[in-house]
Amino acid sequence: MSWKDILSSSLHQLLAPSTQTCLTCGKMIRSGGCGVNGFTEICAACYVSIPWITVPRCPVCGRAVGCPDCSRAGQAERYFQINRSVVQYNAAMREWLAQYKFRGRESLGPLFAQMMKLAMRGMLKELSDRSGVSRGFFDGITFVPVSEARMLERGFNQSRTLAYGAANVAKAPVLELLERSRHTEKQSFKNRKQRLLELKGVFKPVPDAAGKLEKVFLAQPYSLSPVRLLLVDDVYTTGSTVDTCALALHDICGKLGRSAEIYSVTWARS
Numbered sequence: 603m604s605w606k607d608i609l610s611s612s613l614h615q616l617l618a619p620s621t622q623t624c625l626t627c628g629k630m631i632r633s634g635g636c637g638v639n640g641f642t643e644i645c646a647a648c649y650v651s652i653p654w655i656t657v658p659r660c661p662v663c664g665r666a667v668g669c670p671d672c673s674r675a676g677q678a679e680r681y682f683q684i685n686r687s688v689v690q691y692n693a694a695m696r697e698w699l700a701q702y703k704f705r706g707r708e709s710l711g712p713l714f715a716q717m718m719k720l721a722m723r724g725m726l727k728e729l730s731d732r733s734g735v736s737r738g739f740f741d742g743i744t745f746v747p748v749s750e751a752r753m754l755e756r757g758f759n760q761s762r763t764l765a766y767g768a769a770n771v772a773k774a775p776v777l778e779l780l781e782r783s784r785h786t787e788k789q790s791f792k793n794r795k796q797r798l799l800e801l802k803g804v805f806k807p808v809p810d811a812a813g814k815l816e817k818v819f820l821a822q823p824y825s826l827s828p829v830r831l832l833l834v835d836d837v838y839t840t841g842s843t844v845d846t847c848a849l850a851l852h853d854i855c856g857k858l859g860r861s862a863e864i865y866s867v868t869w870a871r872s
């Protein structure tokens with residue numbers, strides 16, 4: 603290659619910046635994506651279409667709109683403190699999740715994890731303002747398990763990927779603490795009571811769950827304060843999955859003689 607060729611090829615690169623396809627809409631975009639908040643894989647139009655929940659209207663479940671669920675009289679006891687979600691579950695977000703979960707586009711994982719990171723910053727700020735604990739609020743991050751059949755079929759657990767995104771910001775270890783005995787659909791026509799009934803006995807601690815948690819405690823000075831665990835899932839609908847898993851997590855901590863506070867973060871809130 604002559605000097606002339608080298609010069610003209612680098613000049614060409616300079617004049618024609620490289621391109622990529624947007625991960626979510628498939629359009630040709632400039633390399634590096636929109637670049638906002640570290641989103642390098644999607645275009646600006648896709649980025650602005652994300653329905654972020656920046657100010658949750660419901661302090662309990664983190665819903666973006668007025669929430670009758672959490673304020674209704676006679677509400678059953680909840681086993682989690684609060685839930686926060688990254689986005690509202692609108693048609694566009696439903697499509698993104700479907701691409702990822704059901705159409706096997708695992709390449710969407712990093713985008714989802716990046717979205718979790720942003721939400722975690724907000725959640726940690728809120729919790730720190732409330733509790734005065736500014737660092738290491740969570741002792742561990744765990745996630746809602748999928749059934750073995752789903753794992754074989756899909757090859758990954760989306761909530762686990764999301765948990766790693768959250769853990770990156772929360773600076774806490776990801777612990778696989780629960781397993782799922784069978785698959786259940788999150789059908790939106792079911793109410794909370796029906797869902798709770800259906801989920802009975804579905805989530806159990808993994809055989810060495812207590813041992814995994816104990817290891818985390820050993821790394822800490824002796825403490826009487828409750829164990830704070832963050833549970834991660836993809837979508838919060840009636841809150842019954844969170845609740846059922848939270849109860850199982852309370853049980854694991856209880857067996858170790860520790861009280862627990864379970865917090866929840868999900869990618870979407872329907």
Ligand SMILES: [Zn+2]
Nearest residue numbers: 624627645648
């Ligand atoms: Zn796009």
Ligand SMILES: [Zn+2]
Nearest residue numbers: 660663669672
């Ligand atoms: Zn609510």
